[in-house]
Amino acid sequence: MKEPEATETDFRKSSGVPDVRLTDALEAIGAATYVVDEQGRIVAVNSLAERLLGRSAEELVGQDAHELLHRGPQGQSLPTSQCRMRQAFHARRPAQADKDYFARADGTLLPISWLIAPWGTGGRDAGTLVIFHASEQAHDAGARPEQADDRLSEFERLALLAETTSQLTSTFVVKEALDRLVSLVLPRLADWVVIDLITERDEVWRTAVFQADGNTLVQHEDLQGPMPPVPAESPMPLSRALRGVASALAGPETYQGAPDSGIAAEQRRLFEATGMHSAAIVSLRGTRDVLGALTLGRARKPGNFTGADLTLLEEIARRAGIALDNARLYQRQRKVAETMQNHLLPQMPRVPGLEMTVRYLAAPDASQVGGDWYDAFTLADGATALAVGDVVGHDLEAAAGMAQLRNMLRAYGWSQQEPPSRVVERLDEAMMPITDVTMATLVFARVTETDDGDWQMSWTNAGHPPPLLITRDGLAHYLTAGHGLLLGTGVCTSRSDATVVLPPGSTLLLYTDGLIEAPGHTLDDGLNRLRQHAAALAHRPVASFTDQLLRRVQPPGSDDVALLVVRIPGKTHEGTD
Template identity: 35%
Template sequence: MTEHAAATDVAAITGDAPAAVLLVHLPSRAVVHVNPVARQLAPDAVLPMTVDAWSDAAQLRDLDGAELSETEHPLSKVARSEPVVGQAVSAAAGSDLGGQREPLWVVALPMAGAPLLDDHALVVFLPLRDTRAARAAMDAATEQAALRDRAVLATGLSFTVADARTDDFPLVWVNPAFTATTGYAFEEAVGRNCRFLQGPGTDPAAPERMRAALESGQGTTVTVLNYRKDGLAFWNQVALSPIFGPDGELTHFVAIQTDVSGRVAADRARDDALAAERAARRDAEEAHRQAEEHRARLDLLAEATHRLSGTLDSAECRRRLLELVVPGLADWAVVLSPDGQGQIADAAAVHRDPALAPRVAEYVAAVRRTALRGPLHELLLGDRPARRITGYGSRAVQAERRRWTGDEGVLALSDALGVDSLLVVPLPGRRRQGDDVMVLVRAPGSLEHTDDDLRIAVDLGRRAGLLLDNARLYEQQHLIATALQRSLLPDLPEVPGLTVAARYHAGQAGSDVGGDFYELIDVPGDGTALAIGDVAGHDVYAAAAMGHLKGLLRACAWDRTLDTPAAVLHRVDELTAALGMTTMATVTYAQLTRDGSGTWSLEHSTAGHPPLLVRHPDGAVEFLPGTGGIPLGVDPVLPRESLTHRLPAGSIVLGYTDGLVERRGEVLSEGLDRLARTAAAAPHDVHALCDALLAELGDSHDDIALLAVQLGA
């Protein structure tokens, strides 16, 4: 046990535990004043009484357990005016010092120079609560007196006594350790209230607690920032204990003061480290939360792109968008589509509660027929950014929402679905004006929308808006293409003796318009002409060229001077060249004439087109021989040939374009064989025949045109 270790242990174990305090009158060797803890040690003692009698009343023992005698025990030394700077004894049970016999550290100092207490001594019994420290203290007590004196003097324990009978509680005595700790000498401290130790950094609450204890006559322990005489700050733990005389009058306060700057610094370092750890944990948790939110945001956007880009139907795209945001971003949501003038042309909505579907449908129907104003109208016109509206039930929002629509019924229906906060988000396309608007609604009981929700909704709105724009553009192009194709593919005329069906099928990788065409022309006289052709290309340019070509073909078919199909095709070829048309096309042109024997004459000429197919009444199929002609637009000078065939009534003549028979990596003969087999097995009705051929062979990437003509009896 080194000198430094003893000092450290004794200082550490005194702490803020209650101490027993005596004031001993030295001439009479009598205990005249005690604090409440000392009274508990000797509850039957009647003051004043000799120190030996008080020791017996408190059942003090030496370290061997024997009763103290008047030889060398601490109180005897005090009676002889000798200081006791540290000695171990043990106390009986039954006080705040402990429930069992427990070691105490005794410090006793004569109060020389104290006003009215010059012939008194201060005796303090400090509990040794820490087991290891107590053992160290008791071991130290067995060392020689010089070592023990140095150890206790090094503890930093300062003792002060204040007069409790004077209003300002002036100090009447301080020990040398107080001077060593504070720098204030005995004469500089005595007679003054100890507030002179306070300074600019002292928390006023700590002195106020001490003053409250002094005025109420109670003990307390307070840690306060004090200042040495040289201005150096230190943390002072002050344990105040009231001292009472024989008649129970409060006479003094004894303060045990300990410099705990090291402990406070350690506590602060620990608290700072703990706070830093908690802050780091909070930062990590916040970073993790933000990362999770960012990942969820990216997942939502990725899912939106995947799901919304999977359709080119704008209505289906809106439905998928609503399913994405409910219930993640809203309890219910609606997408509003403009009509070009900033009003509602269409609306779609979904609620997380399927039971409210009828009410949602009623709301959508009401929205479709209402005129909107306010933020929705502004967004429909493309004039305002996204907006977050919270506190929907507040007076300000309630007043504002009456300006949103002229139909109070719409507001009532939305209230019935539940509204507490909402996000109004544009879905901008390429025009960035007049695009859809999405409204995300959270009902009462759900969390209000946050700025993060708004950012996610805006990002989602940008992505969804472009995909919706794509779908709208596709629908517009599809509508235009369908109208163009229908205008170019005429309604077939009714021709006596003929049953006719036609079909057009756009290729999987192509546009809805192309250069494939068919014609049935009721030419002058008693004949009927049919044509099937394919202008090179699969777009509107091919369709436009096909329209020009069909016009020339119809005009030449009506020319009576062109008496054979070969002459008609040759004349068309000449005209395209003369007009500067760069069109190249394959065509089969045929003329049908009924003879008097119940058969039909079919004369045809081919310009590089697949051969006509004939299915006879008995179900047999054959391809008519071609005439070997080259496509139109290649060489208008080369002559063309016609061939004539006799066909029985009930036969079906089928014209088709190459999309029905050609497949990549396959020779043409394989496709023709497949067509022959399919046609032989198909129904006899020409409409059913066309449908069956498209169902079986219509998976081509090319456009397909079909013309089926059944010859009557």
């Protein structure tokens, strides 16, 4: 359950506070640069832009860039219909111009040349990158014609680096980062790209080999796979790059002699298979270690790589290395978090007659465990306790609070031979002084078998989505009785219990709100969708019921999902998966 709060991005937009991480990225571009959001407001600016405009970041961030800066040749305000930059901004496409005007803080005009490109991959943080130069610096009286061409090439270089930063820093998935890197350099700079990565076991794996066939990227899996170990002293280009020693240019002749290592032999095979006549090989570095090497090759593309190309490729590789390092760190943290969550969540007890299954789905966009949980355990009098809850928050603190709350509930449930409502009242009273949990929701139930062989459930609900009961004939309804305030409000109130007889062959579903919440839809929409799919699957065996239900409902992934399903014994009905 997520805390309702304003986002950090919203705060910056409303208060004019610069985005520090984005500003750091802009400083690396090496030209006057700022980023605007989807409304055209400046969200970040680097120091070069501050100096040229005579304005501080605090004066620029939050302002409409067009209204503040864009001017005509005489210093007049420029209608948006006459502003080329604004038109390209609305079309969300790259564009550039050799001569326009910005207004400085002192009222003077700054002749500029500019380039803009979309920033980000969409969503709330999408925007536009603006790179500009003072035109008088590029058009001095003594400037030679070729200098203008150099300046234009520099623009294209800066645009590529900006696009690389934007594309690679917006994902924490290694494969996606590699795919984006391939698309950035092919066919723009080469017609072959090879990515060799060093695994966490210090083994080299040729992870990606792609060829540009026109605008189509073709993967050559036959050239991918494990590589020999990196030699410690080899002077060959790929070996040096994988050791982080230096970047280098290479050609078929580089590997014509007797190979000094297995990697050199593989490189000769690569040149023969691809027909590359020129290659540039650079290291992929993380914050602490060398992660691998990036090779760009030209076969059909004319011209050989030069030392100037190496400088650009090193900049691209530096950004790619940081992105890969962050993605690997994220995946390691996520694996640790999921392992911790699996250990925190309990194993289900074996209860004669009852079938129980559970599922836990971690939100795919979160690197930390959350506060969603389920539990089932046998009570002192032989009844079976069921619980599903959700602690406010989505981080390690929420997970720790969840574990505290679950353990306390077990202790109270076992020691207090009382109805669920009284157990939850005691839990609520003790929660604030004993735990770090601020608020939580919970359904706590007792399931017992009566003397005549029926099963019944008594429960209380502390602000949680209601349990769903589905008969084996497909009649489904929510158990809305026994509802009360969520835990942690500080309000002393008596909680109520509700009791229901569970029909033979029926299915009981306890879940957290991640199963029914979806952006753009109401909770009623989610509840109706869950009820309809659960009713349609009532005849399925319990494991198939659970898996098919998750597949059909398709939780949006913005929150974790905890799911506890109980099948009441009855006449066996065959189901098919």
